[in-house]
Amino acid sequence: MSDENAAQGETPENEIPVADTPEVDPVEALRAENSELRDRVLRTIAEMENLRKRTERDVADTRSYAIAGFARDMLSATDALSRALLVIPNEVRETAEGTLKSLIEGIELAERETQRLLAKHGVKQIEAAGQKFDPHKHQAMFEVPNPNVPEGTVVQVVQEGFAIGDRVLRPAMVGVAKGGAAQPAPAPEGDGVDKSA
Template sequence: MSDENAASGEMPEVEIPVEETNEGIESIDPTAALRTENAELKDRVLRTVAEMENLRKRTEREINDTRSYAIAGFARDMLSATDALSRALITLPAETRETGDATTKSLIEGIELAEREMQRLLAKHGVKPIEAQGEKFDPHVHQAMFEVPDPSQPEGTVVQVVQPGFLIGDRVLRPAMVGVAKGGPSHAPASEAVDKSA
């Protein structure tokens, strides 16, 4: 069966076997013709079933992706608001927290509560922070902002997190902006560590 016939829905052209009789006149074998037509139709049905199954799987995948990642833009915007609350808390001097009047302390507690609630809501919708501090630099989830000369840390280790990163599902929503150690021993996989004392 040609693919053009299958795509257009036309009946395929069927080659009908013929037999030559003693007189040289050709006759059509009806059983062979039916078998050929049956094989063609069976092939067509199997192809259609396979196409429908592929379409079902693809649609299911697209629906799951849409459910998981539809809020990515909104979540990215919410991270900006959460960052602003975090910066507000960081800039407050410690003595203001302890010696401030009741109104100031209530304001600080309200900001902390709002930040925690926003983090909780992001986590509820699949947004989770990227672990960066002390990890080996991974360009897929980290964005290097600067290098820190630190011989005590293995080269390529994240030693400072400037801005936390986040994932939504298994995709990067925002990479972690980090400072990376330079000058220390390089990361060596455990399989390459060789005991040279023997």
């Protein structure tokens, strides 16, 4: 029966008549596709450039900070050498002879060499004495009443702090001034009265 309907020009019941669709200009379609592909390529290039920069930054960070754990451990050894030297009185150092003199010189040499090697690999001592207290670089151990310096100034260093690059390996343990004159605030301009109201 559908053959008869088709022969007579009628549409069968289950078929939908196809509307005339306007033909798309092939040149415009190619231009649109070209524009889309160009956009994709530019985005991919930008992503690859960002990835390259991020990778370079990660490699530089790894080079700089890979030894941080080892350096932190070496600081403990350096501290032990420093404490060993502090225990020896100056009179004994000056009058030491023979084996004792060699031992003292050996400890001094080992301490200097450890400090030199740490510095060679980017480990720097954090300046603390006389600086304004910085909680990112200093660890306050106690407060010292001192009216001669501004409050919050480091007046005593108990243990030196060290950093590698911009990262703190160990904060400096410090004593901080308390009760000194506060930093002077800038004087207001004019007579200090707000006349804008």
